[in-house]
Amino acid sequence: MTAATLSFGDRTLWNNLNLEIQPGEFVAVLGGNGTGKTSLLRVILGQQRLSAGAIELFGRPVARGSKGIGYIPQQKLLEQGTPLRARDLVALGVDGQRWGLPVPSRAVRHRVDEVLEAVGATEYADVPVAMLSGGEQQRIRVGQSIAAHPRLLLCDEPLLSLDLHHQRTVSELINEQRTATGAAVVFVTHDVNPVLPFVDRVLYLAGGRFSVGTPDEVLRSEVLSSMYNTPVEVIRSRGRVAVLGAPEGYGVHDHLEHHVRPSGVIG
Numbered sequence: 001m002t003a004a005t006l007s008f009g010d011r012t013l014w015n016n017l018n019l020e021i022q023p024g025e026f027v028a029v030l031g032g033n034g035t036g037k038t039s040l041l042r043v044i045l046g047q048q049r050l051s052a053g054a055i056e057l058f059g060r061p062v063a064r065g066s067k068g069i070g071y072i073p074q075q076k077l078l079e080q081g082t083p084l085r086a087r088d089l090v091a092l093g094v095d096g097q098r099w100g101l102p103v104p105s106r107a108v109r110h111r112v113d114e115v116l117e118a119v120g121a122t123e124y125a126d127v128p129v130a131m132l133s134g135g136e137q138q139r140i141r142v143g144q145s146i147a148a149h150p151r152l153l154l155c156d157e158p159l160l161s162l163d164l165h166h167q168r169t170v171s172e173l174i175n176e177q178r179t180a181t182g183a184a185v186v187f188v189t190h191d192v193n194p195v196l197p198f199v200d201r202v203l204y205l206a207g208g209r210f211s212v213g214t215p216d217e218v219l220r221s222e223v224l225s226s227m228y229n230t231p232v233e234v235i236r237s238r239g240r241v242a243v244l245g246a247p248e249g250y251g252v253h254d255h256l257e258h259h260v261r262p263s264g265v266i267g
């Protein structure tokens, strides 16, 4: 991504962003509501054009529907009554194009079983997904996103509404996928703590500015204070990060509940 700028009307979300993501790299995208985190993923997916600058994916200009990307969209709870089972959603990830064929091929079925096993969902493979807990649904979504062996995994707040135990298991699943296949991970989150041990670089968006670097370089009082243009204190203790004093709506630790939509369909 070179000199990338994204504006809507007279509002610039980020400006002159240069970011090259290496295979196997784990990049956490941090920032408050409305700072352009999801929009960044949409740019990578080819769903949103840059206002200026350029973006390449696997050496080619970004195009909609690029192969090689796994995507975990922001969580939506599944509507009761959705007849799809866990294994159907994973099959969609393996072979989205041919979705709709009544009987998946043997190769697809094999891959589905493999993925269900990898995400620890074999037990509930045949349960309608709407009956599963949020954490179980999220494992299935991770399964769906990794099923086609992506080279790049885009994760939009995949830990939202999960308890600490499930935050850990879902983060570990994503990280295991990265280490097993060398896929790069772009992980949008309000709270970096659950993934901090895995993060190579942070892209922090705030107040129309950004900062990129290792967690040690970016998650510092001086860096964030300068981005927010107000004194912000970053405290690191026992491997955790807390950001104090970030203006409302721009912090890493915003309240998350309002993200959870009451109903919807797995993306």
Ligand SMILES: Nc1ncnc2c1ncn2[C@@H]1O[C@H](COP(=O)(O)OP(=O)(O)OP(=O)(O)O)[C@@H](O)[C@H]1O
Pocket (backbone or CB within 6 Å): 008, 013, 031, 032, 033, 034, 035, 036, 037, 038, 039, 040
């Ligand atoms: N197509 C669009 N047209 C106009 N404005 C848009 C469009 N897409 C996004 N925006 C605006 O850009 C801003 C950034 O949106 P985005 O969803 O990228 O933020 P975010 O950082 O992911 O926020 P959140 O943490 O709340 O999900 C928001 O104010 C949003 O309303």
